[in-house]
Amino acid sequence: MELKLADYKSDLAPDWCPGCGDYGILSALQMALYKLKIEPSRAVLVSGIGCSAKTVHYAATYGIHTLHGRPLPVAQGVKLANPELSVIAMAGDGDGMGIGAGHFIGAGRRNPDLLYLIFNNAVYGMTKGQASPTLELGAQPKSLARPNIQNKVNPLMLAFAAGFTFIARGYAYDVKKLAHLMELGLRHRGLAMIDVLQPCPTYNNLHTREWFAPRIYDVAAEGYDPLVPREMSDEERAERMGRFTTKAGEWGERIPTGVFWQAQLPSFEERLGEYLPGYPADAPASRPPGGEAERVSALMRGHRVAQ
Amino acid sequence: MELKLADYKSDLAPDWCPGCGDYGILSALQMALYKLKIEPSRAVLVSGIGCSAKTVHYAATYGIHTLHGRPLPVAQGVKLANPELSVIAMAGDGDGMGIGAGHFIGAGRRNPDLLYLIFNNAVYGMTKGQASPTLELGAQPKSLARPNIQNKVNPLMLAFAAGFTFIARGYAYDVKKLAHLMELGLRHRGLAMIDVLQPCPTYNNLHTREWFAPRIYDVAAEGYDPLVPREMSDEERAERMGRFTTKAGEWGERIPTGVFWQAQLPSFEERLGEYLPGYPADAPASRPPGGEAERVSALMRGHRVAQ
Amino acid sequence: MEDYTWRVGGPQGGGIETAATLFAQALARGGWWVSARREYHSNIMGRHSYLDVRATRRPTRAFFERVDLLAALDAETLVRHLGEVKPGGVLVHDPEAARLPLSKLAMLDSAAYRRIAVALGGGDPLVQEALERYRDEGVHLVPLALEPLAREAGEAAGADAITARKTLNTVAVAASLALLGYPLELLEGALEAHFAAKPGVAELNRRVAAEVYARVEPLKEGHLEPVGSPGKRIYINGSHASAMGKVAAGLGFMSYYPITPATDEPFYLEAHPESGVLVVQVEDELAAVNMAIGASMAGARAALTTSGPGFALMTESLGFAGLTETPLVISLYQRGGPSTGLPTRTEQGDLRFALGAGHGDYPRAVLASESVADNFHDAALAMNLAQRFQLPVIHLTDKYLASQTRTLEPFDVAAIEPDPGVQAREAAGVFPRFSLNAEGGVSPRIPVGTPGAGYWITSDEHDEIGHITEDPELRDAMMEKRAAKMDALKEWLGADAMYRAWNPGADILVLGWGSTGGVALEAMTGLDLGYIQVRFLLPFPDLEELISGKKLVVLEYNQSGQFAHLLTQETGRKPEHLIVKYNGRPMTIEEVRAAFEAVLSGTAPQYMVLRGGV
Amino acid sequence: MEDYTWRVGGPQGGGIETAATLFAQALARGGWWVSARREYHSNIMGRHSYLDVRATRRPTRAFFERVDLLAALDAETLVRHLGEVKPGGVLVHDPEAARLPLSKLAMLDSAAYRRIAVALGGGDPLVQEALERYRDEGVHLVPLALEPLAREAGEAAGADAITARKTLNTVAVAASLALLGYPLELLEGALEAHFAAKPGVAELNRRVAAEVYARVEPLKEGHLEPVGSPGKRIYINGSHASAMGKVAAGLGFMSYYPITPATDEPFYLEAHPESGVLVVQVEDELAAVNMAIGASMAGARAALTTSGPGFALMTESLGFAGLTETPLVISLYQRGGPSTGLPTRTEQGDLRFALGAGHGDYPRAVLASESVADNFHDAALAMNLAQRFQLPVIHLTDKYLASQTRTLEPFDVAAIEPDPGVQAREAAGVFPRFSLNAEGGVSPRIPVGTPGAGYWITSDEHDEIGHITEDPELRDAMMEKRAAKMDALKEWLGADAMYRAWNPGADILVLGWGSTGGVALEAMTGLDLGYIQVRFLLPFPDLEELISGKKLVVLEYNQSGQFAHLLTQETGRKPEHLIVKYNGRPMTIEEVRAAFEAVLSGTAPQYMVLRGGV
């Protein structure tokens, strides 16, 4: 049966605020899955807690709406147990860069084959607009009692420091481009992050459609090449890193989107396969039952008093 | 009474393994405090859990040996409550870059006036030598059953991404230079991190004194200037960031030490002071008792049905 | 009228909260005692929400299920609140809504849809069916198109269409009060006070209110009149009361990570620097609790607020505070669990967790607030206990109290003094912070950073100056020193502080804790029952004598009967009846009274579940 | 000899663990049943540590305080173990140590120093004083300088000085066995097996052993002989047994964060890929538990191990597993608390925490292992319960069992089968993962990713397909469906699986749980007592009848009597005596027997603290 875009939509009506950027992210994700013809039942969406986290309920895939800050570990568990699945983790900026920041670093070190979306609205939507870790120092959206006194963290820079092998930024109101980025991220073998700029019209009256529109541009249009070859001279690496850092740090009058960094390194599943017989083909979730008694007997042999 | 170096030493004998790098870090810290004539009773050392964490017991200051991964939040609590104190947080690499990584990002966004030492031995010493987040991919110290399958994280890069305003690296066996770095870090107004390369002869047989000795060099000796001016052109900033990233990423035949980045930005205490009457002079831990009834009455006025 | 309940329902984010505040304030200004409760979905905009405002001539403790007037701001409200308006009560509704089929109510979830559709006769019924039901139940229907009214009144007052639409809340209140014949001036006063910071908005709303009054005829009967003056009364919710209680006891530091419904407290303090509290939003609850512990070690009075998920992340550090004898207060705002559960609904499901939180044995105190006013007094008491006995104190409260707003006489702040704790008179050199020479287990204390002295603190077992020890004898001595605090604390408190008893001579005693107290007491009026409000869960009061020979009934908001289990553990007694509720809705006077009557008539089962509420 | 205990003491990291293994294996090869326990400081190198090896002709369950032979590898051991060698026993010591003053023992902590100095007559006594005490107590002193002996024997065997020094453990064992007249061949066999991977080292140690045997004269009496053949016996510790039990029940995934003493289990599995388990070391316990939950949702059998601090960080996710009905097993290795506490010592201080962990009410099971063998069987049972009832299961064990090694007959793996759980027969389209049509509360399941189907999982309350709901009726139905599992599980288990009873007809019943069982049973030999080992703490067995009319004694490893409280909560009965220990040392047969005798003679207080151990 031919898959249709509608096959990726669940029966549930979203309860986001009118104009919320989350609508665009949901559409883009459905388009990307559709474009890649990923069977809905072979895709697993894993979110945390927040407005953003409701996304999984609106897609007709498997959806896991976990705990605040924990989508990445749960997503990795799903993926490692069944590496055949397409697993997409998603987090609010509070979810992913605040309470979940430690897992961000941990996952970056592993490079599992996941797509990870950050819903970056610079506020804690679900809890009524407190500053999120991506809100600039000194900014005061209407929901704050005083200007923000914490500096913001840049998801792109953090992903780079953590070792993500695909680092991109998209914009929730540019659904088509965002869908394309997601497609690239899903195709990437390894850990792919997309920092999605997501307006929250209810609480963030600073980063609105009007504010973003004139600023957003595509790095690809400027000839920026994100592909990092496997082998590089020290100079080449230095040059690349410098270029990345500069682009990733750009914010203000112009805000770059697109793919910033893409490197080919063995995924965690591949690395595990070197030590685990049969993995990833023979994975914990797909292994046929049986053989337990033999496995224990093999272990017990090492404990025999006399061989 | 003239302070002596001995005044910084407690009566307790360390129970680290012979040759452990922790001895050098302890000495360096005592030297730095002595050099700066910081009253022992006005210094608070805050550690997590691990071999490294025992350090606080061997200094005759106040010492808080907290929980695994939590030195930074506790240290910030002490400092914010009593900004007059010199607070030094310290963490093992597992403590600081593994379980405590989220706090690393959080603290970086705040820039509190703390010195933060990472005891980087690339293993979990206290729990018998498992890979720590700073161990290279593929490395296999004798305590591991198989080569490490996770990538390492670079504390310098992570500190940069998180927004630390002073970023340095030292070497535990070069006590004098390390003491000097600590002095600079203590003098810095804001969040200063020193990544201290700390051999663990018991579990890490790869990163030994012999391995480090020929590799370690001082970036200052090469004319590297870490000072970042407050105002910079875009090009200048890009150039600086590129230079930092390259140096911070260097590892292998040559391993740079010294100060990599130093920026002057308002500390968290200063930022708080803009909104909190009297702070930091009048801080929660130093405020004289009294006035509570007035404060509540002031709050209640806002709740009166009729004014 | 002696006792009047007004309900306003509509979509979340549509202004119904402001409406309730205005209605309540208008009545409060007329000398009424008012209380309000709020029910809402975990959603920012669009899902169904409602508030009740109860106005009485004397202070009350609880709410009814059925109301006197329901102002429905949308069609969904009409179908959801079927059967909840008293016979003879009033329903204000948009006549246009009647023509909608149920299936067009976009935010009606499938479970509610199915149930309501069946109740209205099956198929895809029209809202009109619901209106007829109300009428059948003797409800007086007042068709009043509030949205058009807002538009018209707003435009008449000179506003553009969008701004006019925003006065809907004022319109709903003005229409209700006009129907009830309540003086416009009192509403005007409420509007002025509410919009004090925005004189233009205040003026517009005043004009709109006047316009509505001009258009809406008072009902023929059932009017409300002012009954006096508010004097110095305050109108306050449980979150702000709790915040003030802590300030009264010297709070200096609060770190927090946002979570419903606990964040209102730090958010309030953050917005009011005159509280003198240093408030820091941090990266997660692990940071929050450890930062507060650090501040407390340095000598600041430190406290936290959180709810279940956040509390779970704090448990490791709770033991750290216990072992290191660090004063710390956590106000735990219970909400519907388990896990994320029902995050905006009420429950008392965290008692067992609070009592056992953290591995190993260490002293801690757990107390629970009965009311909004208790939130103030208990928060202060918790702070003082923490300080005096150098331990963590868990102050249990819940979503129901957090979002409940009441008129109260101002708190008697002069009666509260921050406990100075047991301070060392002098300290030089190495200081025995954990001295075994400790009356009631409390070693005299100096904060970290005290000039001229020094000591260590460790999460390991330790000696008197704070160095790690694994010595078996010293270990036992330290465990026993710490444990001694529990008896000392109990003695210091005295039995009277640990529970409250009403009519304890009755043959049947109801036992409750936390916010069940209010509804139990209102529901038992005139019944031959006694009531015991257990205020301290740890240490537990000595109730053996009081309950001996009595039939016991436990009332609480959780499925398993966590308090009932505790009662058995502490007294050996199993209650004869356990009445519980766990659907996230507050207990109402009607359903609790019915349960009590069943107990008295002998028809009650051992385990009874209350299922009321929208 | 029927029952012999050998103790070796010395600095941590100095080879005493290998020594104990060699001694135990040499005896096991001679047909002895052996068991070993290990006591150590939270330190990598230098602080005092010791191991006991008990050898008997029949399997045993516990250890004695006093030993038959103490091989002291350093002077500190001599002073610490005063009074712990039986009269007539043997002390092997370095004669040089005698000349040291106590103050020169660098790793003797101040508390121990003070106490021992006083015990030896005050001042800064010489170690010689200690030796004299031993002699006074009838201990046979064997001065044998083990280090010089290692050097000499090693060099005689052709090694350089540093390598020779490393044979100290072999020397200690060889000297002991030579003194006891035990055949050298059996030690040689043990050496070969132990150093199988390094033939050169094996050869050197064999030569050294022979050299020692040549130099050391057997004692005149008290010899040990081989008693038979080991057959297929295995020699295994509690950690490895627990790992194997999980593998037997189909374990496929284990994520972990290192923590003492729980890490040995994942570390063992990681080193043995033939176990078929995917083991991942992660960044913290929050990642560990959530990764395991994810793996379980995808259909892998997933488990975790941790101890108190790590478990604390997992509590939020425990509720998540409970609410989402995700099978999950956590082996909780209890150690001395609270907080970091005594991280390498034993305790049963986490029971209350485990029972209440996580906010809100949700079903979970808690069982506790009595022995090393139980660790195997209970781990398997826990896995199967989790799978069958789709809930989290907490398997309580402790440091004492983790680091206890025993000879056992091989586990009967054929008797264990992974429970298939309740699988849906077919699934297409949207699947009702949380179907209310669920026998015993268990909805048929398909894993996430099953082709052709789909559903949702959320930590919020939800409907049958996993979408969020706040509907009060659906909420109640879901709560009731989940709660139904507890009764179903209890019925499925049957009473026999929930507790074990020995001599339950006695007038006085001792009740214990977890690792207290072994020592209780050995200590009560010949006394008129019954013993109940409560295996399931949640759900709790029906003990009312069994204990009715009996005098009850509870024995457990924690200060507050956590199990005693649970007993009262579940049965209404308060035990007449509570015997506890919380100094981190295992209970010994002697002290428990003394306590039982005091109970029988009527001289025991209600609350008794055991304080033995080094």
Ligand SMILES: Cc1ncc(C[n+]2csc(CCOP(=O)(O)OP(=O)(O)O)c2C)c(N)n1
């Ligand atoms: C442990 C825990 N702490 C706090 C919360 C409360 N909480 C729910 S959503 C949220 C923040 C959401 O912000 P973000 O992650 O940015 O997502 P958004 O709503 O903006 O999409 C918080 C703090 C929680 N559910 N769990």
Ligand SMILES: Cc1ncc(C[n+]2csc(CCOP(=O)(O)OP(=O)(O)O)c2C)c(N)n1
């Ligand atoms: C919550 C928690 N998890 C795990 C542990 C166990 N633990 C103690 S020390 C340690 C790691 C120490 O490694 P590192 O931080 O690198 O310090 P080092 O010992 O190498 O100095 C761990 C995992 C703990 N104490 N608490």
Ligand code: SF4
């Ligand atoms: S609060 Fe913001 S993020 Fe949340 S649904 Fe509304 S617009 Fe979207």
Ligand code: SF4
């Ligand atoms: S294990 Fe390593 S880090 Fe720990 S004390 Fe020994 S040498 Fe130092």
Ligand SMILES: [Mg+2]
């Ligand atoms: Mg957000």
Ligand SMILES: [Mg+2]
């Ligand atoms: Mg380390």
